[in-house]
Amino acid sequence: MRYLAIRTLLRLAEGIEGDPAVRDYSALVAAHERHRAELLGQPVHADPLDAAAALLHAIARLRPLESRNDIFAWLAAYTLLGLNDITVKATPGQAIELVRAAETGELDEAAITARLADFSGGAAG
Helix, strand or coil: CCCCCHHHHHHHHHCCCCCCCECCHHHHHHHHHHHCCEECCEECCCCHHHHHHHHHHHHHHHCCECCCHHHHHHHHHHHHHHHCCCCCCCCHHHHHHHHHHHHHCCCCHHHHHHHHHHHHCCCCC
């Protein structure tokens, strides 16, 4: 399992149209650490779909950028899955709908994992 580096998240944010500034670095660090968290030396999210869901959920809820957090959350999850050789096929509308449902609390991490699995044609968890 490969995780994203904090510098990768910063580069993804820089690549978003308008180059939104980081509003809250502690929220960015929290999102980064959440997807790669360990408990008693074991990864909390050992499956790429679980880790991507945790990252997407944390960015959507914590909103580390001054704007465009929905796009940032999707890019981060998509990039993490690609880094782990998982291809995601979702329309832009499906991607934004997923992130906004996470942002409002309509979807929790498990539901996000399931949706990402649907988009990748794989099984969740």
